[in-house]
Amino acid sequence: MHFSTTAIVLSTLAAGQALAASILPHAHGHAHQQGKRHNNAVRHVEFMKAQSERRDAALLSATDSSLLTTLGFTSSGTNAVASSATVPWLGNDGKWTNEFTNESDDDIVLAVWGPVGSWVNNVKPQITVSIPKGGSKTVSFPDGWSGAWAPVHKGTKLVMGQIYDTWGEATFSAPFSVADVSREVNMKGRSMTIVTPTCTSDMNTCVFKCDGGVETCMTGYSLVNCATNSQPGAYFGYDYLGAASGGCGGMGNSANLKTILGN
Template identity: 50%
Template structure:
């Protein structure tokens, strides 16, 4: 059985090339433009329909639909990346979208896509071209599609929960955490991911793996930033 692995394991593969790329000139305005430019995050592809040919787009007509809700008490910017990697200073993410406090947005994703997402707040930092905050991770590939919350990049990151039809991954359950330190590439555990229906945990290539199974196509996932 295949599960998605924490994306942070790939970090050393692209740090040298990502660091060599200058910060982009961002044309967006408001919080979105301000945060992207300050942090050096590229503007997302932000497709409006599947017709654009991208893996994810803004809307609710995809194989997998994730509702992102902002209950944090402040405005934020959603950053969602795909299989090309999480180094959003070097690779344009799939989506960059401002979500005001109390509002939400639906993002569709095609089957066969893996990646992750994180929120940019006014105090969020970038480390090695990646968002230094709590991550959501996903693999959408049919029967074994999986989502999880990962705290490996920043154990002190903001709160996030991801809910599927039967399973919840949040800051305490079905979550990847470092065995020690504020961030980690190795030495991590998938915490409390065996008691829920639809939760899977195990080992893959010698590392903890698993998360919340979300099943076949036409699946709805809810992510809350709080």
């Protein structure tokens, strides 16, 4: 699979959200009773908001939230915790899971986005979760999901609104599911290893690299050391534009992946 450099033109996305206004009833005979119901509804909304904030605090520390804001993220991630047919969620109860382990020397934030969400300065990520040094978090993905992820740390920067580091990419859609490490955004990025049930993609194997010794590329890249059947599930091909495509496939109808995030 490969999609991180094929979407060259970004449409400007509006970030506004609509807020629904509560309308108080005007029937005088029931004003007091209706008012009590309205107040209960307000208290319920406030309670749910507080619960949500506590949940978010457990997933993304205040320090990491501030880091994302400083870097220029449009917002923290959705961070769903219940199974979904459309977005990833935190937990290990999905058909497709990925356990992310932080083996770097720093606490990090894992950022996960969908197929048009890599411009995190404009698009709300699907996941932004704190992973301390030595820690791990598991994310479940719905059928048909396609997207990518990258680590965020104190030394991270955004270039053209994208995380300037090594990316992991995946599509979970049986029987064509595939995952790979992509180094095109930053050939000097941090190490990453993705282990599927049958195949491994890392900084040197089944990995997308820039050609010609350049540090970053949108074209002129290759899928390296990933000949078809060079390891079980590995495959190599070309997309409709003639660019290299492939990675670690052979996942069947469900799979548990492991991604190791290093220095």
